[in-house]
Amino acid sequence: MLSHHESPAQFNLVQLGTRLRFLRTQRDWTLSDLAQRTGLSEAYLSRIESGDRQPSLAALFDLARTYHISMAALFEEEPLNRSVVVRQADATVYQGNGLLYRLLSSQGDGANLRPIHVTIPANRQNEHLYHHEGEEWLYVLSGQLRLTLGGEAFTLSPGEAAHFDARTAHRLDALNEQDTEILVVSCEASHILLRSYL
Structure with a gap:
């Protein structure tokens, strides 16, 4: 830290x-x-x-x-000696930005990859676009997802995925008055020092 x-x-x-x-x-x-x-x-x-x-x-x-x-x-960071299994019963549900999410890794801030199970409520009341360093990959498990990415909007159904630069302003919405569940894997830009050489 x-x-x-x-x-x-x-x-x-x-x-x-x-x-x-x-x-x-x-x-x-x-x-x-x-x-x-x-x-x-x-x-x-x-x-x-x-x-x-x-x-x-x-x-x-x-x-x-x-x-x-x-x-x-x-x-890259050296391997972390922590548990690799996350049981559903042990995964705490968090709330933020109008979303419900569970962390699917026990590796914490030391890991480059951050897999998360996200539930987007149908009645989400948040209109902000977000952006941050790194990349995001998401996969729709259930429901219909509207992914706003920059000035473009995409509708994704179960079984469909998206991969994008997280520095692009983005937002997630559930469609058809139904909660949407997705898997999100984010990867922070951990090579800041490397980029300083290039």
Whole structure:
């Protein structure tokens, strides 16, 4: 969690450092081992892993090549050791923005994907459009959905899906005076630091 003394950039550097340390220790490599494999100094690698220094683009390429992963994978969070099963009886129903929703993952804020079961009441009294960072994918389970996306409206029936950039203003409405149930999977833009290089 971001502390009161950390800027977003510092927080992202610490997250990157944690990820890089995880990748190294997962392979049982010391900093010396990694330095020999990448040609980067131990001191430089140590400062990157501690979040004290922003690595150069060339250093990131060297690290990705050494770990045999993509550049984007360097910015993923390390796996979370939490329960992967969510029972219906354990899922709390929340209310917000005129919607009812249940979280379908126990991974919390540390996860990139956020699956949610959403019920859109037929009598929803909210006319606001929303936008945020990341992507959204939704799938209609029951009822009829009107998805307003930017200046366009789409009607979706059960079995139909939509995938869109969540920065586009959007809104969900139930049609035909019937509640609509959907699955929503959102993915926050977690690669802010990566985008700063590109």
